[in-house]
Amino acid sequence: MGRTPAGETREKVFAFVRDRLLAGQPPTVREVQEALGFRAVRTAQQHLERLVEEGRLVAGRHRARGYRLPGSSEGARTVLAPVLGRVPAGALDAAVEDPDGYLPVDARGAAAGDLFALRVRGESMTGVGILPGDLVIVRRQPTAANGDLVVARVGDEATVKTFRSRGRRVELRPENPAFAPIVLDAGAVAILGKVIEVRRILGAHGGTGA
Amino acid sequence: MGRTPAGETREKVFAFVRDRLLAGQPPTVREVQEALGFRAVRTAQQHLERLVEEGRLVAGRHRARGYRLPGSSEGARTVLAPVLGRVPAGALDAAVEDPDGYLPVDARGAAAGDLFALRVRGESMTGVGILPGDLVIVRRQPTAANGDLVVARVGDEATVKTFRSRGRRVELRPENPAFAPIVLDAGAVAILGKVIEVRRILGAHGGTGA
DNA sequence: GACAATACCATACATTTGAATGCCATTGCA
DNA sequence: TGCAATGGCATTCAAATGTATGGTATTGTC
Secondary structure, X not given: OOOOOXXXXXXXXXXXXXXXXXXXXXXXXXXXXXXXXXXXXXXXXXXXXXXXXXXXXXXXXXXXXXXXXXXOOOOOOEEEEEEOOOOOOOOHHHHHOOOOEEEEEEOOOOOHHHEEEEEOOOOOOHHHOOXXXXXXXXXXXXXXXXXXXXXXXXXXXXXXXXXXXXXXXXEEEOOOOOOOOEEEEHHHEEEEEEEEEEEEEOOXXXXXXX | OOOOOOOHHHHHHHHHHHHXXXXXXXXXXXXXXXXXXXXXXXHHHHHHHHHHXXXXXXXXXXXXXXXXXXXXXXXXXXXXXXXXXXXXXXXHHHHHOOOOEEEEEEOOOOOHHHEEXXXXXXXXXXXXXXXXXXXXXXXXXXXXXXXXXXXXXXXOEEEEEEEEEEOOEEEEEOOOOOOOOEEEEHHHOEEEEEEEEEEEEXXXXXXXXX
């Protein structure tokens, strides 16, 4: 009664732990033991210690289900941003109550409630790689700096544009030569937030369509 | 000392637990207690029990960090895709061992281990709105259909291109008139996977750069 | 005021779970 | 042969953690 060939077993241990972690369900040492068919807790424990030594896992001392993948243990924090279906005509909060779904966002430095997402309509921003149907993830803020990509409400409509202010006047500039900039008085524009991320979900089927 | 207004607190408890779950780090009752500033474990415990009653959480009996989101087996499910820093020269698994970080991905229909992400270099795909520095999220698969956006390995390099096959020959087509298609024998190309999503993280500062 | 409902607290208890102690079997090498 | 290295086992201990008991203060309603 000895052992198993090469480092095969440890590879299986790592794969098991990694998959569980990626699925959001960190395993216990005993779950590893059972999954791999060890008859002693210690055996699973030793493999895990080994993986930590090799830097492939990170252990939290005395924490239940404390193993993590290196790099994901710190900083990375995921929150859900609601995808607003209707254009927010009034207060944003009203629209959030009935979202089209949620997008997981790696939010470092942005509180959960401060994020939302909108689907882009029109081709006014194709010059900066934002195509119709893309999702923009927005962090709420009432102001913007020149050059910021913002979501602004003009009248009843919300649009994604590049922000630029000239004194009392605000210019919402499209990034497509076929469209003209919108210039308004600052009082006629409400900045809903700043675009912090752009996503295009291609899905399982279909090509680029180009 | 009494309490806090309406059901505000419970909402915060739920948000905290949900965020932690989505981040792949289920919290303990005491972590909830501490995060919300309760002075008794029991208080956090009661809120959690309440959330379970309301069906907003699911509890695992006597399991450490046992709270889950209901229906997490189906519906929106977030997994973390490793961002591969180096171009995968050999097997993909080797590169996954040392990722640059992880991206939260809403993976419906894709197993956790089947996803990874790469940072795009070069301007060969600007025609379909993929700019240098963008992140592509890829689902591993060894084959592709005409028109698919794929990550392929040619020699030591991995590139993002539109896939097209003509008999024994494979064409990797850039989406930028300034670049020429790459035409190779099928044996000289290895399909690493298919691009299912494109992301551009603009961050808190800076404009569009266009 | 009586009473239910809500929110919270202090503490104890039981289970889960990470870590430690000590030992055996196989392999490879000097 | 001797011996270090590896892979495994059985068991125990201690920390982490879910759960339960019992009590106080505030709010709202009849």
